Amino acid sequence: MNTKKRLSVVMITKNEAPLLIDCLLSVAWADEIVVLDSGSQDNTLLLAQHHGAKVYTNTDWQGFGKQRQLAQQYATSDYIFMIDADERMTPELKIAIETVLTTANNNAVYSCSRRNLFLGRFMRHGGWYPDQVTRLYPRQHYQYNDHAVHESLNCDPAEVTPLNGNLLHLTCRDFCTFQRKQLSYAEAWAVQRYQQGKSCHYLTIFAHAIGAFCRTWLLQAGFLDGKQGLLLAFVNAQYTFNKYTTLWSLHDQQKRKQQ
Structure with missing residues (x-):
């Protein structure tokens, strides 16, 4: 019988106070939430701490990829789910992840679909859906590359399995x-x-x-x-x-x- 794996939700932030609470509430069920901040001037850190996140700071910004690598180093669980403050995990995706944590082997990597908001509409076409992103993976086996932008998970040669459920991505609110x-x-x-x-x-x-x-x-x-x-x-x-x-x-x- 498989033992359920622990999950760390990891995010990097800077001045995300208006968006952070709904994101944290959507992943509050995780075993651990790690927030690495790059120098917020608002109350991002206080909100994260209030909602139970482990909060760290690194203001030596070297790009998104390296910041995610550093953030992952603070996590302690078996699996990582990388999320951004402008994303929300749906209940369907939560169920899919919980199933993975109960059944997956230690090398499995998973992706999910994002529904991207653009000017008041969650897009269904134009390359903005399903917008498959690889976010769930075993902490000790993989990490993000060091690209400054458009960073992605280095997970070759693992096969990436899509999960049911979506991430809601509030891409273009303003x-x-x-x-x-x-x-x-x-x-x-x-x-x-x-x-x-x-x-x-x-x-x-x-x-x-x-x-x-x-x-x-x-x-x-x-x-x-x-x-x-x-x-x-x-x-x-x-x-x-x-x-x-x-x-x-x-x-x-x-x-x-x-x-």
């Missing part, structure tokens, strides 16, 4: 805040690629941006999400444009310095 975050992600992406020696041609900026729009709107059926689907296609094109323009600009600045 459009201006969302845009600022997208711009910071684009900059971090470009800097990382630049440091890796990657470059792009001036004309490929537009090719990538147009491709992003067509992929979201047509290939991924964003048009089925109505007005939000069309706006999302433009937003994805804009984000792609910002990424590649920043990368091109970094190389252009370097060339000018060498002249």
Whole structure:
């Protein structure tokens, strides 16, 4: 008979007070909640402590991947579930995870679907659903890579099994805040690629941006999400444009310095 595994829910935060409580309540059943904060100026830390989380601080920010690696080091349970403050675990997903904790072997890795909110609508198309993310895994076997943005779990060669139930992701609640975050992600992406020696041609900026729009709107059926689907296609094109323009600009600045 299998012994039920213990679960640590792990998250990284910064100024997440408006979102944190509902997230913590959705995972309050876990054996342990670990919060690693990167320097909040609001009452994020007090709220996390009040709701029973083990709270730590690291203000030496080196990107999302490395921060998640550090956060995992504070966990003590058999399994990790990595979550963000703007996500909520549904009851169906909770049941699926509890089943895993009772039956899984020590090398099993699991993913779940995210329902992403965009301008008041949980999207069903445009690449925003099912948006499969790998979040449940044995603590001693795997960890996140060290990418500054768009980090992911290093779990090769494990087979990733999808779970029933969804994560609710409040991605775009306020459009201006969302845009600022997208711009910071684009900059971090470009800097990382630049440091890796990657470059792009001036004309490929537009090719990538147009491709992003067509992929979201047509290939991924964003048009089925109505007005939000069309706006999302433009937003994805804009984000792609910002990424590649920043990368091109970094190389252009370097060339000018060498002249």
